Amino acid sequence: MEVAAGLSITRINVPDVVAVGEGGWFQCEFTKGESVYALKWYLGLDEFYRWTPAETPAIRTFPVKGNPLTVDKAASNRGRIKIQNFKLGATGLYRCEVSAEAPSFHTETAVATLSVVDLPDEKPRIVGVQSAYQVHEEVTVNCSSYNSFPPATLSFYVNDEPAEPSWVTHYPPTEDPESGLKTSVLGLQFPLRPNLLLSGGRAMVKCTAAIGDNYWESSVVAVHSDTPHQASVMEGRASSSPSHGAAVMSAWWVVRVVAVMLLLHLQ
Template sequence: MVVPKRVLVGGSSVLDCQWQEENDKFYSVKWYQASNEFYRFTPSAPIQIQIFDPQTLKVDPMRSLGGRVLINNVTLEAAGPFHCEVSADSPTFHTASLHANLSVVDPPDNPPLIQGVRSQYLAGDWVDLTCTSEGSNPHPLLFFSVNDEPVPEDWLDTQIDQTNYKGLSDSILRLRFPLLPSILKEEGYARVKCSSIIPDIYYEESIDVITTLPPFQASVQDGASNTSEGLQ
């Protein structure tokens, strides 16, 4: 039996149940979603193919035959346990069944969003950012990197995953670190990337740049500020 482990929402999926005739003569094959039969193939019957169309599945009758079933426009409701049941004809009427689970993936519509970046920083400032990915099933894994290097775990809060009003997952990851000189490129910036991943199915990333003031400009601004305070 073949049932894909993961299928994208709106996509198609082929379910395939094969058998070998030995001493028993084949009679029928049936497909079930949970306990609900949705497809039956009985070659000796006047109507060989019967489809009991549940609301959660759209079986393509023109491209389904034998134990092979094509499902179109897969929805989240299609996720769950499936099993096929093969029955022998008389005199034994032996029955065998196999079980598998189907997962349906609804990835985010948009790339992850990095928030909290200020227009400019000074070396030594604290950078406090969040990365948000909205509307996904299952929730994605969020990863931060700085200058294409994975960040230390103590820079990160635990990822938060919450179910929104659509029943999908909104995820957020917080990154906080001091802008040390060792982090900055020669030009005085650091490149922050957030990646949103559902293994084998989905990958998107967003990039933002942490920009620092040149040392001379920073010292002039500090001096101007101190002078103004003195005049007051």
């Protein structure tokens, strides 16, 4: 039997966020004081775990509607319990309750929250890329992250730089009516400017998908120009040639005028 002075909960700990199918530990610590009658864990109003040291067996578990979690009884003891196989329904407010035996029946409670996320089925998918584009042609693509909860946050990058806000179109996520999972979609449209072309005449488009600190993935596609990148360099050289020729012709005329003036002076 647990005995101490002044029964009180000193610490409650549950994971902040877990993924569907994962497990974790819940912990409810209390001072060793009055005789402990029972320690209970609740999800909302539903009790799912009870430790009663004076009874045999001391640990009992109870089903919660929808079976959003499973308690590993063999690994659990007192206020420290092991949870297996979280489901989305396990998101909510958890309460630890410790009560003393008669005559005081003193009860202490503490609460903590937990969120369950369902991660996307795959990396974000970029669609709509053509085999090649002309310079200044509009590039229009979409990025999707499928079946998650909450919906993933998507972002576009062009050559590892954040896409200009005016290039990006935000769409509301769609929901699967059976699973409740959501698909995020983000659009990108931008002109394939010459300054965006890297070596090989291509620009790189990246889409990232994130859910808080629990998930981050990215996908990259190449957007190819039908004109080799080197052509723009040659065009630059060609465009400079007339200026050089004009300078040469101008100098020649100056020399000729000076020569004529000298001849006239000598006469």
